Amino acid sequence: MTKLLMTALLLTQTLPAGYWPLEKSQPIIEKTQTITLSPDLSKLTVGEKKAVAKLIEVGRIFQKLYEEQRHPEALSSYRALEQLDKSSGSKPATQNLLTLYRLFQGPIATTLDNKREAFLPVEPTKPGKNVYPWGMTKDAIDPNRPGASELLDLRTVVRSQLNLPRDIATLKKYPVLQTLHPKLLSQLGMGRPDVDFLYAVPYSVAYADDLMKAYGLLNEAADAVDKDDWEFARFLRNRARDLLTNDYESGDASWVTGRFKNLNAQIGSYETYDDELFGVKTFFSFCLLQSRQQETVALRQAMKGIQALEDSLPYRHHKKVKEDIPVGVYDVVADFGQSRGGNTATILPNESYLGRRYGRTILLRANIMRDTSLFEGTSRTFAAAVGEEPAKALTPDGNFYRTLWHEVGHYLGVDKTGDGRELDEALQDNANTMEEMKADLVSLFVAEALHKQGYYTDAQLGSVYAGGILRVLQNNRPRRDQPYQTMQLMQWNFYLENGLLSFDPATRTMRINYDKYHEVVGKMLERVLAVQYAGNKAESDKFIDQYTKWDENLHGAVAANIRAQQKYRFRVFKYAALGE
Numbered sequence: 001m002t003k004l005l006m007t008a009l010l011l012t013q014t015l016p017a018g019y020w021p022l023e024k025s026q027p028i029i030e031k032t033q034t035i036t037l038s039p040d041l042s043k044l045t046v047g048e049k050k051a052v053a054k055l056i057e058v059g060r061i062f063q064k065l066y067e068e069q070r071h072p073e074a075l076s077s078y079r080a081l082e083q084l085d086k087s088s089g090s091k092p093a094t095q096n097l098l099t100l101y102r103l104f105q106g107p108i109a110t111t112l113d114n115k116r117e118a119f120l121p122v123e124p125t126k127p128g129k130n131v132y133p134w135g136m137t138k139d140a141i142d143p144n145r146p147g148a149s150e151l152l153d154l155r156t157v158v159r160s161q162l163n164l165p166r167d168i169a170t171l172k173k174y175p176v177l178q179t180l181h182p183k184l185l186s187q188l189g190m191g192r193p194d195v196d197f198l199y200a201v202p203y204s205v206a207y208a209d210d211l212m213k214a215y216g217l218l219n220e221a222a223d224a225v226d227k228d229d230w231e232f233a234r235f236l237r238n239r240a241r242d243l244l245t246n247d248y249e250s251g252d253a254s255w256v257t258g259r260f261k262n263l264n265a266q267i268g269s270y271e272t273y274d275d276e277l278f279g280v281k282t283f284f285s286f287c288l289l290q291s292r293q294q295e296t297v298a299l300r301q302a303m304k305g306i307q308a309l310e311d312s313l314p315y316r317h318h319k320k321v322k323e324d325i326p327v328g329v330y331d332v333v334a335d336f337g338q339s340r341g342g343n344t345a346t347i348l349p350n351e352s353y354l355g356r357r358y359g360r361t362i363l364l365r366a367n368i369m370r371d372t373s374l375f376e377g378t379s380r381t382f383a384a385a386v387g388e389e390p391a392k393a394l395t396p397d398g399n400f401y402r403t404l405w406h407e408v409g410h411y412l413g414v415d416k417t418g419d420g421r422e423l424d425e426a427l428q429d430n431a432n433t434m435e436e437m438k439a440d441l442v443s444l445f446v447a448e449a450l451h452k453q454g455y456y457t458d459a460q461l462g463s464v465y466a467g468g469i470l471r472v473l474q475n476n477r478p479r480r481d482q483p484y485q486t487m488q489l490m491q492w493n494f495y496l497e498n499g500l501l502s503f504d505p506a507t508r509t510m511r512i513n514y515d516k517y518h519e520v521v522g523k524m525l526e527r528v529l530a531v532q533y534a535g536n537k538a539e540s541d542k543f544i545d546q547y548t549k550w551d552e553n554l555h556g557a558v559a560a561n562i563r564a565q566q567k568y569r570f571r572v573f574k575y576a577a578l579g580e
Helices: 003-010 024-028 046-070 074-087 092-104 161-173 176-179 184-189 208-227 230-245 249-257 293-302 306-312 350-360 374-387 396-411 423-445 445-450 458-472 483-497 515-534 535-544 555-565
Strands: 032-036 109-111 117-120 156-160 198-202 263-269 284-291 328-339 345-348 359-365 499-505 509-512 570-575
Touching: 003 184, 024 032, 024 423, 032 328, 032 374, 046 074, 046 208, 046 263, 046 345, 074 092, 092 109, 092 499, 109 156, 109 535, 156 161, 156 535, 161 176, 161 184, 161 198, 176 198, 176 230, 184 198, 184 458, 208 293, 249 350, 284 359, 293 328, 306 445, 328 396, 328 570, 345 396, 359 396, 359 445, 374 396, 374 509, 374 555, 396 423, 396 458, 423 445, 423 458, 423 483, 423 515, 445 458, 458 483, 458 509, 458 515, 483 515, 483 535, 509 555, 515 535
Parallel strands: 032 570, 328 359
Antiparallel strands: 109 117, 156 198, 263 284, 284 328, 345 359, 499 509
16 A cells, blocks of 8 residues: 555544554555355255255354453444444445454454554453453462362353352253253352352353354254255254253264265364463354365275374374274365364364264365465465475475374374373463474374375475475464464474574575484474373473574574565455355
């Protein structure tokens, strides 16, 4: 935008205090790409199309819940912004803010220098978001105290004493919740007058009005699709019930073991990335998917021999893994909540006991991974970091396989500590960082064996390895509360320390020593698995601190190269199925 045009626009709209002015929002808008996903739904049956309409309504509910979970003023601030936009004639300044709200799914933006700021007149974000009392600090809950397991359960909201009357009223409003949680009403009635008293209620109570609506819609979707795909219908009914019981086992069992036809959906709260306080609370997401059946069948046939790969990992405590992994290739119809924003693949459920009983399902989002405009940006980033010629090794095919085997990597390796604790419990807010790093490293470690088996061609192996390097390069110094970026920086530094990567000061780019790839990846993977197995939080902190150093003359130089060529830093995804 030219300075003259910016000046002209500034004269058209003055915003109240707390709203970002145009000159602050516009730089982010200019770095934001809009991508619309529009898979062909014409081959769906009449019943499936009816189910899609009902499921989209559920997705909208989950979107609202996700925004509410992240900030207590999210929904009210958005309504105020809409009114301001309408009353002021929908000028560029307020239109920009509406786009930022869509991009960041709430009133807190990530700036171009990776800082978080409120762009609407709301309080700054807090580590516990809105699933704990707002602004609560970590020392308010001792994980070892009696009753802490309920407070730190993955699907409960932690409340202060002031919320007791509302939660009791909710249970009385919905007798079904009293039936499904028979002790809760009496427990809430025993609340203490102590202002510091904390208690927990399940999501089914905290978000009762919305989840009751979702329950009804999921059952209506199941009725619509029952004749066409009875297994998918049974999953939807089980998941509807799960939302009220606050126990996902029945839905997860039917989801992971089901063999659905044209539709699939990720429904519920699973991932804990937004909980920066304890790293245990899950946040709502909803993804509606259309299957690519032929690709799915071919992929499942190709993924035999998983046990041999598990046994090859550099640790002693190997486990028995399921050979028939429920993996599928899909097109995204619409994403809501935490899953929105270009997510390429998912493996769920996360609870290790469910994985042991039923396995885990892998969802590969092909229309995101193979989007040509997205890969064009990826290629430019890699070239800026390593040079034009080395960057030619990267292909969309390599990205697809690296992503697939990252998700398989969650299946393999340590899933509980040596003394039987869950990793989330043992490593707390470091658990996601360590688990995602393990999956990254497994995907690269097993690549050599897959190449020897003929699964990868020479070119595919080279592309997977190139994608592994691209993965670790950062365009800004990560914040400690960003698990993905943190574990990527750790790999970058470990690779530098062990000679897989080197920095050329003359060109300010990285050099890749492919001959050391397998050895160095195996060395780091061995350490990650050891940290997970030990389950020592202090040791995981030490490991993370050791490999998150940032040198402006090296990391900063590469980051500057990447930023200089980046046409876009952010992406807004829209969906034809939503009429966008």
